[in-house]
Amino acid sequence: MVDGVSFGVEEGEIFGVLGPNGAGKTTTVECVEGLRVPDAGRVRVTGLDPVADHREVARVLGAQLQQSQLQPKLTVREALELYASFYEHPSDWKALVERLELGARLDTRFGKLSGGQQQRLFIALALIGGPRVVVLDELTTGLDPRARRDTWELIEDVRAGGVTVLLVTHFMEEAQRLCDRIAVIDKGRVAALDTPAGLIRRSAGGTVVSFTPSAELPGAELRALPALASVADRDGRITLTGTDETVTALLSLLARLRVTAHQLRVTDATLDDAFLDLTKEDAA
Amino acid sequence: MSTAVLRTEIRLFGREPGGIFWILLFPTLLLVILGSIPSFRQPDPSFGGLRPVDAYVPVAVLLGLIVGGVQSMPQTLTGYRERGILRRMSTTPVRPGALLTAHMCVYGGAALCSALLALAVGRLAFGVALPRQGAGYALALLASVLVALALGSVVTALSRTTKIAGAIGSAVFFPSMFCAGVWLPVQAMPDALARGVGYTPFGAAAEALNRTAAGHWPGWAHLGVLAVWFVLLTAGARRWFRWE
Incomplete structure (x- = not known):
């Protein structure tokens, strides 16, 4: 169920769609791919309607679907040649294959490939038509860390070539690394739309402070710190989230109480924290 | 129609030993086994x-056609749907119908090859005369292939999974074989039964083939029955088919 999801993706941008399982991410991009007919609303891809102008959209859009397979007895080479034949100006699939390290697997049948190899083949098929827009649904699911990093580099190169990328993920590191902007979708709505840094800044608790005080601190005073988002005390180690203002106020409080903060750490929250915060807020 | 899709599907069909055996070889093998029985080579008044x-x-x-159209094709197509192959292909500029057309060509073509093999082996091994009304035979055969493919398409359309396709396929398969005369050729059926069977797709097909084999033009009644079935089945397949 998707209700009132609205966003615009700029040309040449890597746009992330982030959200918990079942939030409506895939439903949203299926409307973009023309695989699903929206009950209401308006979707345009390079100015075209993915349902009414399906073939025109298919020529400029490359898709990697979350769940799909190929004919089990089709070899990698045959799949690439077949899909290349669907487009007027296909990319050079040999270069793609080298890039995705499928060169040694060209004569292997799809059914005999490992999960990661199948995934890489689907990435190749999404790019094979030389698309202007690529929609990648769970790009790196099933890839090992090295293949994942290689894939990210490939996507950055693809974008450098002027291609617009719509990336569905629930993998924060991926979104933070690749995306220019992110729409956080939760319960079928856009919960937030910003740059990764913006999302982190916006969320309550963008800054995390943790320390072990040399003496017990009065809880009331801690909770009164400005812009405080949360306080936690685990075995004498205190973790606060808030903003820079919270940190400054905390330091003066410690000085005033003459308490030493051992192992003091101040870190920025990750996109992970921001995501949890954004999707939790919506639930409340 | 996409030649690349067709070429791929022909190649994939070649990798299915089961399909090759049951569609291309099994009907002729059955003919050879039956033809090896001495009494089957004696003229019989019935x-x-x-x-x-x-x-x-x-x-x-007809057997090759029934196996190809009703059993194999629905299995393959529902498998493609189940695995998301149709879905993946529908995000490309190729029309998704290309895959269905390709399958009809592959299974229709395999059924025709199987028919030619049966005719050739019948002629060479058992001295069975080739159809005397060649053009009429070709017409009857073509109509039968189209009906078999249409019937297979309905099975595909009605089956959400390959398991269901297997079950519905078998439920259609045995009556179809009966009507085609696998247990008792239509010539040997009692008149009332033969008349009833003549209204079924493969009963009508069997009658049309027999008439043309004997040198007559296929009767309008039998061709008409085939045409009506083709129209009904195609309409049903179009009405019920789902891409996902």
């Missing part, structure tokens, strides 16, 4: 003076 082996050539011809 076959209108034909030898049983003569009557079994059209049956073998």
Whole structure:
């Protein structure tokens, strides 16, 4: 169920769609791919309607679907040649294959490939038509860390070539690394739309402070710190989230109480924290 | 129609030993086994003076078509749907119908090859005369192939999964074989039964093939029955088919 999801993706941008399982991410991009007919609303891809102008959209859009397979007895080479034949100006699939390290697997049948190899083949098929827009649904699911990093580099190169990328993920590191902007979708709505840094800044608790005080601190005073988002005390180690203002106020409080903060750490929250915060807020 | 899709599907069909055996070889093998029985090579009054082996050539011809259209094609197509292959292809500029057309060509073509093999082996091994009304035979055969493919398409359309396709396929398969005359060729059926069977797709097909084999033009009644079935089944397949 998707209700009132609205966003615009700029040309040449890597746009992330982030959200918990079942939030409506895939439903949203299926409307973009023309695989699903929206009950209401308006979707345009390079100015075209993915349902009414399906073939025109298919020529400029490359898709990697979350769940799909190929004919089990089709070899990698045959799949690439077949899909290349669907487009007027296909990319050079040999270069793609080298890039995705499928060169040694060209004569292997799809059914005999490992999960990661199948995934890489689907990435190749999404790019094979030389698309202007690529929609990648769970790009790196099933890839090992090295293949994942290689894939990210490939996507950055693809974008450098002027291609617009719509990336569905629930993998924060991926979104933070690749995306220019992110729409956080939760319960079928856009919960937030910003740059990764913006999302982190916006969320309550963008800054995390943790320390072990040399003496017990009065809880009331801690909770009164400005812009405080949360306080936690685990075995004498205190973790606060808030903003820079919270940190400054905390330091003066410690000085005033003459308490030493051992192992003091101040870190920025990750996109992970921001995501949890954004999707939790919506639930409340 | 996409030649690349067709070429791929022909190649994939070549990698299915099961399909090759049951569609291309099994009907002729059955003919050879039956033809090896001495009594099947003696003229029999209940076959209108034909030898049983003569009557079994059209049956073998129809058998390949039934296996290909009703059993194999729905299995493959529902498998493609189940695996998301149709879905993946529908995000490309190729029309998703290309894959369905390709399958009809592959299975229709395989059924025709199977028919030619049965005719050739019947002629060479058992001296069964080739159809005397060649053009009429070709027309009847083509109509039968189209009906078999349309029936297979309905099975595909009605089956959400390959398991269901297997079940519905079998439920259609045995009556179809009966009507085609696998157990008792239509010539040998009691009149009332033969008349009833003549209204079924493969009963009508069997009658049309028999008439043309004997040198007559296929009767309008049998061609008409085939045409009506084709129209009904195609409409049903179009109405019920789902891409996902």
